[in-house]
Amino acid sequence: MKKEFLPVAVAILAGSFLLVSHASATSATEEYDEDAFGPQDPIIWDEPAKASFDHKIHTDDYGLECDSCHEDVFAMEQGIAPESGNFTMAAMAEGQFCGACHDGDTAFASNTNCIACHAVPEDPIVWTKPVKAVVFYHKAHTEDYGLDCDSCHDEAFAMKAGAAENAPDFTMKALYKGKYCGACHDGETAFASNTLCNTCHIGKKGYDRMMGVEPHAEKKGTHGGH
Amino acid sequence: MNVEELEKEKNEGVNSIPSTERRNFLKMGLAVTGVFLGGTVLSLTSVKTARGGNADSVIPAEGQYPYTKHYGMVMRQNNCIDCEKCLDACRETNHVPLEHDAWRTNIQERLTTVDGVEKREFRPILCNHCNRPPCVRVCPTKATYKDPETGIVVMDYKKCIGCKTCMAACPYNARYFSHDKYAIDKCNFCLDTRLAAGEKDTACAAACPADVRIFGDIKDTSTRIYKLLHEPDKKIWVIRPECGALPNVFYMNA
Amino acid sequence: MTKNSIADIFAQTEDTRLATPGMNRATIICLVIIVLGLGCGVASFIFGHENVYNYTRDVPWGMLISTYAFWAITSTGLCIYAAISHLFGGTRMAIVSNRMVWMSIICILGAFATIGVEIASPHRMIIYNILSPNPTSNIWWMGTLYGMAVGCMIVEFFGIVTGLARIAVILGTIGAVAEVLANSCLGGVFATLPARPYWYGGQLPIYFLTAAFLSGAAATVLFNHLAYKIRGTEMSEAVKDGVKSAGKAMALVLVLYTVATFWRLIMYFVGGAELGRIAADALISGPLSINFWVLEVAIGLVLPLLLIMLSRLRNIGMMALAGFLILIGQFVARYDLVAAGLLVPGTLGWDNVPTYFDYVPSFAEFAVVLGSVAVVAFGFLMGERLFGKTFDQKEHH
Numbered sequence: 001m002k003k004e005f006l007p008v009a010v011a012i013l014a015g016s017f018l019l020v021s022h023a024s025a026t027s028a029t030e031e032y033d034e035d036a037f038g039p040q041d042p043i044i045w046d047e048p049a050k051a052s053f054d055h056k057i058h059t060d061d062y063g064l065e066c067d068s069c070h071e072d073v074f075a076m077e078q079g080i081a082p083e084s085g086n087f088t089m090a091a092m093a094e095g096q097f098c099g100a101c102h103d104g105d106t107a108f109a110s111n112t113n114c115i116a117c118h119a120v121p122e123d124p125i126v127w128t129k130p131v132k133a134v135v136f137y138h139k140a141h142t143e144d145y146g147l148d149c150d151s152c153h154d155e156a157f158a159m160k161a162g163a164a165e166n167a168p169d170f171t172m173k174a175l176y177k178g179k180y181c182g183a184c185h186d187g188e189t190a191f192a193s194n195t196l197c198n199t200c201h202i203g204k205k206g207y208d209r210m211m212g213v214e215p216h217a218e219k220k221g222t223h224g225g226h
Numbered sequence: 227m228n229v230e231e232l233e234k235e236k237n238e239g240v241n242s243i244p245s246t247e248r249r250n251f252l253k254m255g256l257a258v259t260g261v262f263l264g265g266t267v268l269s270l271t272s273v274k275t276a277r278g279g280n281a282d283s284v285i286p287a288e289g290q291y292p293y294t295k296h297y298g299m300v301m302r303q304n305n306c307i308d309c310e311k312c313l314d315a316c317r318e319t320n321h322v323p324l325e326h327d328a329w330r331t332n333i334q335e336r337l338t339t340v341d342g343v344e345k346r347e348f349r350p351i352l353c354n355h356c357n358r359p360p361c362v363r364v365c366p367t368k369a370t371y372k373d374p375e376t377g378i379v380v381m382d383y384k385k386c387i388g389c390k391t392c393m394a395a396c397p398y399n400a401r402y403f404s405h406d407k408y409a410i411d412k413c414n415f416c417l418d419t420r421l422a423a424g425e426k427d428t429a430c431a432a433a434c435p436a437d438v439r440i441f442g443d444i445k446d447t448s449t450r451i452y453k454l455l456h457e458p459d460k461k462i463w464v465i466r467p468e469c470g471a472l473p474n475v476f477y478m479n480a
Numbered sequence: 481m482t483k484n485s486i487a488d489i490f491a492q493t494e495d496t497r498l499a500t501p502g503m504n505r506a507t508i509i510c511l512v513i514i515v516l517g518l519g520c521g522v523a524s525f526i527f528g529h530e531n532v533y534n535y536t537r538d539v540p541w542g543m544l545i546s547t548y549a550f551w552a553i554t555s556t557g558l559c560i561y562a563a564i565s566h567l568f569g570g571t572r573m574a575i576v577s578n579r580m581v582w583m584s585i586i587c588i589l590g591a592f593a594t595i596g597v598e599i600a601s602p603h604r605m606i607i608y609n610i611l612s613p614n615p616t617s618n619i620w621w622m623g624t625l626y627g628m629a630v631g632c633m634i635v636e637f638f639g640i641v642t643g644l645a646r647i648a649v650i651l652g653t654i655g656a657v658a659e660v661l662a663n664s665c666l667g668g669v670f671a672t673l674p675a676r677p678y679w680y681g682g683q684l685p686i687y688f689l690t691a692a693f694l695s696g697a698a699a700t701v702l703f704n705h706l707a708y709k710i711r712g713t714e715m716s717e718a719v720k721d722g723v724k725s726a727g728k729a730m731a732l733v734l735v736l737y738t739v740a741t742f743w744r745l746i747m748y749f750v751g752g753a754e755l756g757r758i759a760a761d762a763l764i765s766g767p768l769s770i771n772f773w774v775l776e777v778a779i780g781l782v783l784p785l786l787l788i789m790l791s792r793l794r795n796i797g798m799m800a801l802a803g804f805l806i807l808i809g810q811f812v813a814r815y816d817l818v819a820a821g822l823l824v825p826g827t828l829g830w831d832n833v834p835t836y837f838d839y840v841p842s843f844a845e846f847a848v849v850l851g852s853v854a855v856v857a858f859g860f861l862m863g864e865r866l867f868g869k870t871f872d873q874k875e876h877h
Contacts (some may be wrong), residue, residue: 267845302520327530327536327537333727333826334831335830336829336830336831338854349830359673360673363614363616363617363672364616364618364619364669364672365617365619365674366608366616366619366620367608367609367614367620368603368613368614369612371609375704380680385608386601386604387602387604387605387609388529388601388604388607389599389600389619390535390541390598390599390600391617391619391669394540394673394675395672395673397675397826398826399826399827400539402537403529403530403540403600404536405528407532407599408600408601414866439767466675468674469675470674
């Protein structure tokens with residue numbers, strides 16, 4: 001699996017690197033015109049999942065006009081798309097939002113090339129519900145084990161942060177039935193989820209350490225004597 | 227012998243000296259220290275009848291319990307994920323103040339690195355309600371004693387003079403000085419807070435989502451703890467067996 | 481003589497030479513230190529035992545327990561020598577034995593003062609030691625026997641000052657036996673705890689008894705020397721002989737104690753329980769190593785041995801200095817023994833606990849120790865003044 005993934009990953013990374021470096025090259029030489037090309041800084045969405053959009057790449061590099069997207073696909077006003085409640089990959093697959101162009105013909109399909117817009121989270125995900133605390137490392141799964149985003153998203157896990165955690169069935173029992181982590185951690189694809197508990201369960205102690213909570217001092221702080 | 231197989235075995239260290247060795251050594255200790263130790267002559271419970279079933283076992287044998295009920299706990303150690311729901315349940319049920327020193331049960335962590343990969347283990351601990359409890363022997367005023375009904379080591383707070391000898395004597399760090407009670411406090415398997423009210427298990431066992439803590443009457447062959455303790459081919463161990471306290475909290479992997 | 485009133489008794493025993501302003505000042509200073517020092521201990525009953533003393537769940541005992549043991553052991557030593565002298569007569573030490581009985585009482589009072597503020601609820605002890613005794617508890621036996629011993633010795637001392645030699649000898653003997661048994665139980669408190677391999681074992685009670693013989697002899701030499709120093713007079717030849725005998729005993733037991741210390745430590749390094757070895761390592765190279773090598777060994781064992789050799793068992797001043805150093809060493813040795821047993825975590829390897837727990841005595845602990853020293857100093861001064869004539873006897877029996 002790792003071998004198959006590696007060239008793809010390299011290609012994607014190299015591709016995005018080229019795009020970025022190209023963009024920065026233009027902005028370095030010419031004065032960037034925000035009126036013509038839109039805001040210089042990328043738009044960062046936090047909801048429903050973290051993603052970014054760079055006006056410059058689309059306008060300056062690909063030559064799109066403002067009215068290619070505004071206001072048919074995206075409202076000019078900030079925050080309208082995420083507030084719509086419909087700003088999802090599913091909607092894009094139906095041609096809404098980014099999906100208007102990112103359909104596989106005009107531009108790469110919205111269900112491919114995830115990391116063009118989404119980044120693999122650097123920090124581990126730490127779930128504190130229903131028990132404290134369970135850790136998940138994106139990096140280990142994508143880089144070390146060669147998984148793609150769609151290996152887990154959105155079937156096993158919704159992209160939206162905290163979605164699984166707040167679901168009532170995010171339990172070991174569900175995992176044993178093949179839900180969530182159990183989709184792979186079934187004893188065949190990956191170690192069974194009823195084994196090696198403490199690989200993911202770092203406990204309250206592990207959580208405190210990760211969050212930089214000082215372990216209890218040996219002596220409690222209420223000292224009258226000296 | 228297959229050396230590779232052996233190397234995979236966990237190092238048991240000196241803490242797992244065979245019980246026969248231990249007992250012989252302890253018997254010698256009893257003889258040497260004579261009247262001060264009391265041993266079988268003076269100790270409060272008939273330790274002779276509370277011993278392990280066979281020479282290599284830490285598990286009490288059937289039909290040899292001096293108490294009406296004989297409560298104990300099995301820890302399925304590798305299931306523990308340190309969620310600490312047990313600690314919260316214990317504090318709430320038994321009104322244990324939220325101070326570092328004050329706990330009736332706790333979870334210990336051990337981090338090791340195996341082949342560059344960090345490995346973590348959690349181990350729940352609490353009073354072991356030993357059959358030969360060092361704390362009970364050393365208490366000058368019988369402020370701590372084995373409950374004859376249940377074998378639970380309990381406190382009579384008003385008799386505690388606060389000499390802290392029981393704390394020094396306990397191999398399991400199960401005791402602490404409670405400012406509220408102005409006496410030593412410890413786990414009593416929720417005897418007053420839950421068992422007295424007819425509950426069948428302790429607060430910590432009830433709160434455990436990972437089925438780590440199995441509480442029950444070792445004497446009763448229908449209990450789960452009895453079955454776990456008598457499962458063939460399961461390795462069962464206790465903490466610090468060399469102290470000869472004959473603990474009633476047993477550890478195994480699920 | 482028994483019909484004499486108390487005033488008459490004091491008239492016969494009081495040493496009026498010591499009714500000086502200097503002595504008064506020293507006595508008052510001692511009293512002030514007692515009040516302030518033990519006051520810090522009494523404060524523990526108000527502010528909370530666990531707040532005033534640096535005890536934790538992990539290290540439940542500390543310097544107060546070791547100080548208690550030090551005074552109790554010294555008391556036992558003094559009492560044994562006095563009883564041997566009284567019982568068998570004839571020994572040269574008999575001439576100073578009355579002073580030893582008094583100082584034995586004073587030392588055990590110093591011990592009681594320390595333990596009295598060390599335990600959390602002494603009032604419960606008074607009640608439940610009687611109402612709910614535990615015959616398997618070393619603490620119970622130790623407390624009861626030391627209590628008995630001090631009772632016997634007080635009556636014995638009354639017999640001495642009133643000239644009731646028969647009562648004095650009988651109760652002195654019973655008191656000494658009680659002291660030896662109590663001392664042995666004190667050793668047993670530590671020796672019977674398998675959870676603490678550094679203490680566990682049959683050797684420790686004998687070690688404590690050896691320490692009693694050492695501290696007792698050292699205290700005998702020191703206090704007699706001081707008794708004549710504060711008077712500014714020379715010892716009579718008979719007293720000198722008595723003190724020299726004590727010096728000989730001190731030298732002999734010093735060697736025995738050194739041998740016992742050596743083997744006691746060596747045995748942890750040849751195998752056995754890991755926790756015992758780590759505890760012993762605390763003395764050899766760990767957090768207690770300065771205490772051990774400098775105070776226990778160099779100042780408490782080697783230097784006194786050199787001083788005794790230099791004194792050729794004749795120079796009493798030099799032997800008194802040796803005795804003083806031995807007592808310092810013994811005090812530290814008790815502390816190290818208690819601390820080393822407790823500093824080692826029983827669950828080493830779990831929770832990433834340190835190899836040694838931290839324990840530094842709190843201000844209140846130091847204050848109580850100073851208070852207990854003042855108790856003994858005060859008792860010494862009062863004894864010399866009120867009963868000086870009895871101590872300064874020409875002959876006994």
